[in-house]
Amino acid sequence: MYQSLLGSALVAAASVLLSQAARVVHDWDIGYLTVNRDGYTTRRAIGVNGQLPFPPVYATKGDTLVINVHNSLDLPTSIHAHGIFQKGTNYMDGAGLITQCGIPPGENFTYEINADQAGTFWIHGHYNHQNVDGLRTPLVIYDTEPAALEYDEDMLIFLEEWYSNEFSVRMAEVLNPLVPFPPPPSFPYGLINGINGNDTAPITFVPGRKYRLRVINMSSTEWFKFSLPGHQLQIIEADGVDSVPHTVDGLDLGPGQRYSAVVTAHDTDQYNYQFNATLYANFVPFIPGMNPRYYQGLIEYKTGAPVKTIAQGDDRQMEWSDDVALKALDRQPLMPVDKSFNWTISSKRYSNNITLAILDEIPFQPPLVPPLFSAMSMGDLALNDTIYGPQTRAHVLRLNEVVEIVIHNPTALDHAMHLHGHDFQVTEYGPSGTQVDPDAPPIPVRKFSEWPMRRDTFVVPAFHYTKVRFHADNPGVWMFHCHMDVHFAMGLALTFVEAPDVLQKQQIIPQGLFDMCHRQGIPTSGNGAGNAGFNLTGLPPIPN
Numbered sequence: 001m002y003q004s005l006l007g008s009a010l011v012a013a014a015s016v017l018l019s020q021a022a023r024v025v026h027d028w029d030i031g032y033l034t035v036n037r038d039g040y041t042t043r044r045a046i047g048v049n050g051q052l053p054f055p056p057v058y059a060t061k062g063d064t065l066v067i068n069v070h071n072s073l074d075l076p077t078s079i080h081a082h083g084i085f086q087k088g089t090n091y092m093d094g095a096g097l098i099t100q101c102g103i104p105p106g107e108n109f110t111y112e113i114n115a116d117q118a119g120t121f122w123i124h125g126h127y128n129h130q131n132v133d134g135l136r137t138p139l140v141i142y143d144t145e146p147a148a149l150e151y152d153e154d155m156l157i158f159l160e161e162w163y164s165n166e167f168s169v170r171m172a173e174v175l176n177p178l179v180p181f182p183p184p185p186s187f188p189y190g191l192i193n194g195i196n197g198n199d200t201a202p203i204t205f206v207p208g209r210k211y212r213l214r215v216i217n218m219s220s221t222e223w224f225k226f227s228l229p230g231h232q233l234q235i236i237e238a239d240g241v242d243s244v245p246h247t248v249d250g251l252d253l254g255p256g257q258r259y260s261a262v263v264t265a266h267d268t269d270q271y272n273y274q275f276n277a278t279l280y281a282n283f284v285p286f287i288p289g290m291n292p293r294y295y296q297g298l299i300e301y302k303t304g305a306p307v308k309t310i311a312q313g314d315d316r317q318m319e320w321s322d323d324v325a326l327k328a329l330d331r332q333p334l335m336p337v338d339k340s341f342n343w344t345i346s347s348k349r350y351s352n353n354i355t356l357a358i359l360d361e362i363p364f365q366p367p368l369v370p371p372l373f374s375a376m377s378m379g380d381l382a383l384n385d386t387i388y389g390p391q392t393r394a395h396v397l398r399l400n401e402v403v404e405i406v407i408h409n410p411t412a413l414d415h416a417m418h419l420h421g422h423d424f425q426v427t428e429y430g431p432s433g434t435q436v437d438p439d440a441p442p443i444p445v446r447k448f449s450e451w452p453m454r455r456d457t458f459v460v461p462a463f464h465y466t467k468v469r470f471h472a473d474n475p476g477v478w479m480f481h482c483h484m485d486v487h488f489a490m491g492l493a494l495t496f497v498e499a500p501d502v503l504q505k506q507q508i509i510p511q512g513l514f515d516m517c518h519r520q521g522i523p524t525s526g527n528g529a530g531n532a533g534f535n536l537t538g539l540p541p542i543p544n
């Protein structure tokens, strides 16, 4: 891609963009299929056009991505382009029961997504956690301008964990009042490029060439480390944001996170090498062979060449990707804060004996009216947090405010937080609460350097706080949630309602989105309960 662009280097970037802008059209029939992805279990999963994995989506900056979805499931569905800002098209964000009602079974809907950003993204189901059961694929948007480092070829490495049963089965156990919380952990297998991590096709390197590896963690719970011993990785992108090139030994990715790293192949094809992908979770018991799970594949310079095994050494001595060590390539300075939120992640056993998770006072639950429809229909009252219903955890923002979020996580669980429609400046990590292990080294405070890196999914490790800032420059209703689907389903989420006054003047929700609500009996106007004013009668009770 990069090379072909060099050929047109004399043409101004703008005209390249205009002349090449295309409509990239895909037809997706989303349905069930029976697959064995990990080599151990045959189970029902969710795929596209009878395939799992189904093909990644590729576009070029400036293109319009058109995905014609047909829903062959027996439940509603929706898809979300993770990391895409959807400026002016909040209604295409696909957040189920937030910006749209799901596409009913048997029906069609066309997503039109402006590929205004370049980088590494993914598209996944955003209704009923269908992503966990397979509805997820990479989205690569090529830039029309050269990257911070030259490279010859693009390569995609997408990582997933895969469970032996469906998400709904595991979630029913989590929410079962008769099962002690937490239920026994599950130990998923790791998939690389859609298949069992040990069966992955070799990565082919040609001596002297430079490769941009786009690595995506599409998991719903677990982390991945990725490295190529004997080769260094120069990070140039995280979550669709270009960074000043930064050399590391390996990439460490929480659920939803992505990196691009440039790797220079050795000058000779005398040896082949191994790459490592380690699936792990710090909050699940360490059991040899189950957590972590180690996967290895071949970096093939020449078929049949001897494999040069390089001992990776102590994991803790290696330099892994780290937000605060990165610098945004556009050198955006730290933004001054207009409004601050301070939230502490916790969980509570409620009177119904169900344990739910809390980001902001009470567990999140969607209201009766998807909040985008409330924001569009409630006039000036849309500026009032309370009209969306208490479980929506709606926070109304004014246009162009800079919002700081401090998330405290005094628990032994890690979390990966994602905000739709934006990226964050990641500004600080530090200690929170008291670590379980009294001998654990103290957690240091770590701050960004000159130009804080931005990304759309950040990690709040166990017993840490993380501080981030974002610019409320995108009128719409945007979910902020843990990207670990069990936590999300337990209520670890909230919504930002950004400049609803501007949104009402700027955007018109397509009729098809109203129709699909009405056919499911979901109201599309009024407050969170579908009523006028502040009358929220009809909303389900808040857990006690």
Ligand SMILES: [Cu+2]
Residues within 6 Å of the ligand: 414, 415, 416, 482, 483, 484, 487, 488, 492
């Ligand atoms: Cu979480």
